[in-house]
Amino acid sequence: MQFKRPAALKLVFSALIGLLLAANLHAEKREFPELNDLIRQEAANKNLPLLSIILVDKDGVVWSYGTGVDAANPDLSADSNTTYRIGSVSKLFTDIAIMQLVEKSVLDLDEPVSTYLPDFLPDNPFVTPITLRLLMSHSSGLVREPPVGNYFATNEPTLEATVKSLNTTTLVYAPGSKVQYSNAGIAVVGRVLEKVSEQPFAEALKENILQPLGMTKSAFTPDASVIRNLPEAYMWSYQGDRTVAPTFELGMSPAGSMYSSMSELALFMDALIKRGEGSDGRLLSEKTLETMWTPQSTIQSGRNRSFGIGFGLGELDGERSVEHGGAIYGFATQLKVLPDRKIGVAVATNLDMANGAINRIADHALRVLLAQQDGKAPPAYRISAPVSATTAQEMAGFYKHGDETIEISRRFGNLYVERIRGLSLRLREIDDRIVIDDQMAYSEEFEFRDGKVTVRGTEYEPIANVMPATLNPAWSALVGEYGFDHNVLYISEKFGKLHALIEWGMQYPLIDLGEGKFQFPPYGLYPNEQIVFERDDAGKVDNASLNGIGFARRSTGNIDGDVFHIEPVKPVADLEREALRAEPPMEDGEFLKADLVDVTDYSETIRLDIRYASNDNFLGVPVYSSARAFLQRPAAEAL
Template identity: 45%
Template sequence: MLSAPTHARMRVPLASLLLLSACASPVWNVELDEEYQGVVSELAAAVKQEMGTKKIPALSIALVDGERVVWAQGFGLADAEEGRVATADTAYRVGSVSKLFTDIALMRCVENGSIDLDAPVRTYLPSFQPVSEFETLITLRHLTNHTSGLLREPPVGNYFETDAPSLEDTVLSLNGTRLIFEPGSRTKYSNAGLAVVGRVLEVLHGRTYPEVMTDLVLQPMGMAESASLERNATVIPRLAKGRMWTYDGRSFDAPTFELGMSPAGSLYASVLDLAKFMRGLFGHLPGHKAEVLQPSSLETMLTPVQAADGSQLPFGIGFHVGELDGHRRCGHNGALYGFSTELAYLPEEGLGVVVAASLDGCNSVTRRLADHALRLMLAALADRPLPRLANSRGINPARGKQLAGLYQRDGHQARLTWDDDRLLLEMRGKICEVRDVGGRFTVDDRHSFGTQIERLDSKSIAIGGTPYTRVDLATPPPPCPPELVEYVGEYGLDHNVLYIRERDGQLEALIEWFWIEPLAAAGPTASSSPAGADCMPRRRYGFAGMPMEPLLRRSWVKWTLNAARSAPLKARRSR
């Protein structure tokens, strides 16, 4: 249950920090609360360290203690060409953090009795007819906690489609898809599911999704003048320029098209906006009035769902629910072209943090900084020594070259490569940089952190404590087999290229610039991913113009590359 925080503080209303008079200058950053001076000193140093080693263009952060924003600041350049600095008021595309707003709007309808979470979706949206072989019907609760069995991406309006179709057309496209599993039996993250929730809200209120969200969430939380669900005149002058990157060192501007599945990830907001939002999550605090939801409704959202077998799943209604050093940690992250966001808070302690960055795929960094911030705040309030974020530095070339090589264990491979003065680990579909963190060789880059590597002897290493044995590479690999040459090339659209490559006689796909998946032969003109592996990375699934259903199953995926070459996924340049 939600309870009062264990620390008592004089609480200055957040509105008094952020509201501006008609003649006042804009508030770019929130001045440091003296109580958190040591916290901010350490945290600012950690932010600068991570931005430097990970080459993050812009990052903004806000700390919340109950009704107070105790610190908010931007770092770096929101737009390098314009020389525009990042501030706490800089707007970011916050991706899947948007889902929390959609779900809170839904819960407001539950509170007023217009929606029943456990009623079948067809009660409110009769046109919703995905193919199902199961007796259990999808409910709104299933959609919000990712147990619906729907695909991750809708065939229309998905993460890869640039046409920005209507929400109605996006949801209607699900009628040609088949459920992956029985609703309520397990978790499968689904952007499509939140699109359906948004469409239900549209139909229920007879208004567009942005209009409904403004009335139910943005306006009551004081965000209607700054945050937006559309790219408009309020957002554009304050928006950071998102950047994409590849594992081989390229960097380029992120695409800016809108998503058809807007309820799943279309919010533009600053960390100050999200700090206001977080204030609405602290209605249980003494003297704090619930702004949009009653504490009982919020507790429902923060209660993890149970699977059919009784096991606890990681989602409540919208919120990811976990633990940080024994404290309940709730929130959500966001990953959208060129942007990475982390919103996290400790409901019992009344503490929260928001971190937003203008770089694609650096959620490992934003989460690590968010957790570090929460640990610092907890330590300060308990009068304990403040923790430090370990320094990270490059590896000595001699030691890095000594470790380089191919290793294997039980048929699984790990490849260490010394490249451009970096030690890179390729393993489990990722290429990650290995750095010296506190004297230990540790995976530490934009999208991964923590796995440690130790040299056991001249022929073996331990990766995450598991021993791997070096493979003799004295014999050069054979040339690409003729039957595979025709598949090698680039597929898809410029903003999200799919690369098919050959290595050691096998095909592999490089997806979204830095995710690698092996392909295994499934017939004379087809390839598939191995059993038990997702063809796409866990955070994003499916390609526009390609069959969505097989791409989402953890099974042998029937992926006909010849068919993939037809528009819009036609081969771009053969290699």
């Protein structure tokens, strides 16, 4: 069944809408210089290359701002027309398209989804069938990622192939028993739309959602006009490097492949504020929209999130909020509307996993607009500062709560708390108190008192830094790198547990189920999902499989213990001359005078293995002229 307008009429409407909206949504532009200043400061503090933000109320756009210039295209500066990949904000458009068909009685939210997709047959060992309502409220029990067309796959398969691959998976939970975010689930929703509308998914969205809203420069399959204002985007890692983000399209397009700008998202928020009334007629009935804004379950996700149909539900200072965030390679987006106050915000940046930073900015912008509506002074926004060296030294160490161990340490000149529910987060100071203030998260629920650390209500006791136990022999063959250049899966051991660092930023302890099977913890991106290590004919581990997603083992040198070698970009003699000509940076301050001594003078038991004085190093040639080691005298005496 199709739901289309005549093509000629559609084009006329589309052109008129675009012209009208350009005027109507800019009825009253206001100035917020304090917002401009703090956004510039936060962008610099969090190393955000570009950032665009827009505020709307019932009359349209009231303010927009952008900061940053595209490194790959200096003519492109951030503003409300800059294009971003908006990631999972795409899900809202997919779900609204489905709800249009529900209103037409073409679809039933509570009918088994197999009614519309007879070939959708994942292994469901439970009694309850999967429905559209469960899929759209993230409680279907499906895995997070499909085996084909997932977040890691670069081959851009069809939506049909992506959804079909779910037939090789088993539900993680009984449908309706747990809220667990699933990209795979929204891929299925998009496939239902595709089948029932008898159109490719992207065309159905364009015709029934984007064009009626006047979003002519937004798309799920972008053309030149859409990506003309798309900046280069960046990935980052805990190792401190930053790389250009990949640009492939996802097979699960309905879950996260939309491109848009803040000015175009303003058109979408305008329709939400007007309770479903779009510029080209009604997008949805007010009743349907309220259904989407109603919790579909009393159960919250492991990350304490509540979902309606599509929308994340929350509150800001007592005001109801409907929202969604987005994160896709190199981009982070947040869209939030306070429907009862008729205001909304959209903000995006071109840095991966920077949702914590932009969420804080988005919330503050809404608070400023609320204060203006209420005739109050705007709230203060406090910029954090580095933790003092004295406090950092006092806090550094290991802490434990139950079987969970965290570490506080310095890295790249900043203080970090590591492995809080899988995350390593930067610590800063605001008004003499410690806060989490990082690209990924902001939280004031942190306290250091009497030598103990409390994070989000959980108290951690200090423990001694002791020599770790010998690595479990069964795990030693598993430690290493797996996956892809654009998305590496790191398997390591820490605190007596095997850990998986996945999607660059999330590091989870794994539960050993035996025979090479491990389970993720009951929180995070992949709660209770399993990863299986597979071996080749010679018995060596060559693959890690996450619900059918293969992460091939990466070569990091000879894993049997031989020295890793590289091919230098220049002859070592040339590199050595360059190094000797280099000078260390000048530093101001009071420093100890050099008093270096040979460490072997202090004990006959000290033996040296200085690889750079031999051929036994990654360069394969000696770099040092002698095998000697020196320390400051007090350090040598302590040794």
